[in-house]
Amino acid sequence: MTQRSPIGRIVAVVLVVLLVAAPFIPVTIPVVFSGPLNSPGVLNLLALMLIFGALALTYDLLFGFTGLLSFGHALYFAVGVYMTTIAVTHWGFTLLPAIAVTLVVGLVLATALGAVCLRVGDIAFAMVTLAFAQAGAIFVLRDPLRITGGEEGTPLAFRRLPEIFVGVVNTRYVYWVALAFAVLVYAVARWVVHSRAGRVWQAIRENEQRVEVLGLRPYSFKLLSFVVASVLATLGGIVYVLLLGGASPGVTTATFTLTLLVMVVLGGTGTLWGAVLGGALYTYLNQRLVSLAGAQTVQDLPDVLSTPLSEPLFILGTLFVLLVVFFPGGIAGLRDAAVGQRAAGLVRRLVPSGGSGAEEEVR
Numbered sequence: 547m548t549q550r551s552p553i554g555r556i557v558a559v560v561l562v563v564l565l566v567a568a569p570f571i572p573v574t575i576p577v578v579f580s581g582p583l584n585s586p587g588v589l590n591l592l593a594l595m596l597i598f599g600a601l602a603l604t605y606d607l608l609f610g611f612t613g614l615l616s617f618g619h620a621l622y623f624a625v626g627v628y629m630t631t632i633a634v635t636h637w638g639f640t641l642l643p644a645i646a647v648t649l650v651v652g653l654v655l656a657t658a659l660g661a662v663c664l665r666v667g668d669i670a671f672a673m674v675t676l677a678f679a680q681a682g683a684i685f686v687l688r689d690p691l692r693i694t695g696g697e698e699g700t701p702l703a704f705r706r707l708p709e710i711f712v713g714v715v716n717t718r719y720v721y722w723v724a725l726a727f728a729v730l731v732y733a734v735a736r737w738v739v740h741s742r743a744g745r746v747w748q749a750i751r752e753n754e755q756r757v758e759v760l761g762l763r764p765y766s767f768k769l770l771s772f773v774v775a776s777v778l779a780t781l782g783g784i785v786y787v788l789l790l791g792g793a794s795p796g797v798t799t800a801t802f803t804l805t806l807l808v809m810v811v812l813g814g815t816g817t818l819w820g821a822v823l824g825g826a827l828y829t830y831l832n833q834r835l836v837s838l839a840g841a842q843t844v845q846d847l848p849d850v851l852s853t854p855l856s857e858p859l860f861i862l863g864t865l866f867v868l869l870v871v872f873f874p875g876g877i878a879g880l881r882d883a884a885v886g887q888r889a890a891g892l893v894r895r896l897v898p899s900g901g902s903g904a905e906e907e908v909r
Contacts, residue, residue, distance in 0.1 A: 562725075562729065565592070565596075565725050566722070566725065568583045568584065568589065568592060568721070569583075569584050569589060569718035569721060569722075570584060571583045571584055572584050579591070580837065584718070586714045586715070586717040589717045589718055589721040590717055590721070590789065591829075591830070591833055591834075592721060592724075593717075593720060593721040593724035593725075593789050594724075594789065594829050594833065595825075595826040595829045595830055596721075596724040596725055596727070596728040596826065597724050597727065597728070597782055597785055597786050597789065598809065598825040598826065598828070598829040599728055599821075599822040599823065599824075599825035599826035599829070600727055600728040600730075600731035600732065600778075600782060600822065600825070601623060601779060601782045601806060601809075601825060602806055602809035602810050602813065602821045602822065602824055602825030602828075603731055603732065603735050603818065603821040603822050603825070604619070604731060604735075604775045604776075604778040604779045604782065605619050605775065605779075605803075605806040605807065605809075605810055605821070606735075606810045606813075606815065606816070606817070606818075606820075606821035607735060607738075607739075607747075607771055607774060607775040607778075608771060608772065608775045609807065609810055609815060610810055610815035610816035610817065610821065611739055611744065611747045611748055611751065611771070611816055612747040612748075612750055612751055612767075612768060612771040613750060613751030613752075613754075614671065614768060614771065614772065615668075615669075615671070615672045616663075616671070616672065616675040616772075616803065617672050617673070617675050617676035617679065617800055617803050617804070618659075618663075618675030618676055618677075618678050618679030618800075618803060619675075619679075619775070619776070619779060619803045619806055620679055620797060620798060620799065620800065620802035620803040620806070621655075621659075621678060621679040621682045621798070622652055622655070622656055622775075622776040622777070622779040622780050622783070623779045623780065623782055623783045623786070623797055623802070624682060624683075624686070624783060624797045624798040625648065625651060625652045625655060625682075625780050625783060626648055626652060626779065626780040626781060626782060626783020626784045626785075626786070626787070627783040627784075627786055627787045627793045627797050628686065628694060628700075628783075628793045629644075629647065629648040629651050629652070629780075629783075630644050630645065630648050630702070630783070630784045630787050630788075630793075631700055631701075631702050631787055631792060631793040632693050632694070632700070633647050633648065634702055634703050634706050634707070635700060635701065635702060635703040635706075636693050638706070639706070640706055641706070641707055641708060641711075645784055648780060648783075648784055649777065649780060649781065649784075651780075652776060652777050652779075652780030652781075653773065653777050653780075655776075656772060656773045656776030656777060656780075657769075657773055659675075659678050660769050660772035660773055660776070661769060662674070663675050663678070663772070664765055664768050664769055664772065667754075676800055679798070679800055679803065680800065682798055683795065683798040683799055683800075686795050686798050687795055687798075694793070694795075695793070696795075697795060699792055699793050699794035699795060700792060700793050701791060701792040702787055702788075702791050702792050702793075704791065707788075711723075711788055720785075720788050720789050723785055723788060724785050724789060727781065727782060727785045728822070730781075731778050731781075731782070732818060732819075732822060734774075734778065735778075735818055736818055738774060739818065743767055743770055743771075746762060746764075746767045747767060747768075747771050748816075750764050750767060750768060751816075783797070805828070806825075808828065808866060809821070809824045809825040809828045809829075810824060810825075810876075811824070811866075811870065811876060812824035812827065812828055812866060812869060812876055812877065813825065813827070813876050813877050813878060814875055814876030814877055814878025814879050815876065817876075817878040819878065820876055820877055820878030820879075823877055823878075824876060824877060827877070828862075831858075831861075831862050831865070832858070832862065835858035835861055835862060836858050838858075
């Protein structure tokens with residue numbers, strides 16, 4: 547696996563610095579955002595983009611790097627959302643103990659369910675993970691213990707939270723927490739992918755039998771991938787509930803996991819920054835297309851154009867299909883294709899057509 551270039555590191559540092567400074571930048575970017583960067587609405591959107599970008603990366607650890615197609619990743623994100631809300635609202639915990647309890651529950655649940663799900667592979671694995679996720683969704687909707695709020699969800703008791711996380715005026719603090727979460731997930735993912743375990747994950751993705759022939763146990767490494775991705779997703783659920791102020795059953799559905807899969811494919815499977823960018827871009831489009839679809843400019847178009855353009859999901863689906871068809875490597879594949887074209891152009895300049903002597907010199 548290639549290491550990041552110095553230019554890539556500089557771009558990453560500059561981007562993080564700009565994101566940290568966003569709450570202090572009163573600049574409006576026309577069309578892109580509906581207000582100044584430091585307005586609560588824009589910061590809320592940026593925080594959502596960061597959370598789902600990082601969440602897409604946790605799913606990419608499973609699907610893109612290990613080759614595990616899970617339909618139940620939403621379950622562990624939902625654990626973070628609901629356990630934090632329940633611990634604070636129903637059990638009277640303050641924030642830090644609630645976070646600790648939630649992470650322990652996420653770790654235990656991921657280890658136990660992962661140990662069961664990974665006894666099977668391929669489509670059977672996907673179906674078992676889906677079954678557990680559906681069981682969690684039914685538990686939330688039926689609410690047998692009267693703690694999830696059923697279809698209505700349950701609010702987070704804000705009086706037990708630190709004051710800096712309460713109120714619209716303090717949106718910037720939750721935004722910084724979301725940014726810290728995204729940086730943490732990326733750092734952990736990058737470290738583990740470049741570790742011995744990460745290299746084994748990628749070998750399992752390519753050929754699991756060959757890994758067994760080498761004397762390694764794929765099951766143990768797959769379980770490690772499953773647990774790491776799930777616990778990071780649980781942490782994302784904690785940040786998400788701080789941002790939105792409550793839990794709702796939408797985060798427990800299988801559709802939510804499929805959305806994560808779309809994010810990863812959109813950004814590029816098996817890539818770190820691609821998954822983050824795919825998750826952030828999908829979240830941005832999902833939020834902004836709603837307002838753009840209702841714009842007067844769209845409504846004034848002929849019906850043959852205004853009708854489909856007024857449906858955000860139609861626009862998003864069309865963009866996704868076009869990208870998958872013409873650029874199957876996702877957004878990250880666009881960069882790789884551009885690099886390949888530049889390299890091919892350089893070779894053509896160095897090696898004239900029919901010049902065998904020049905070829906020998908280059909070799």
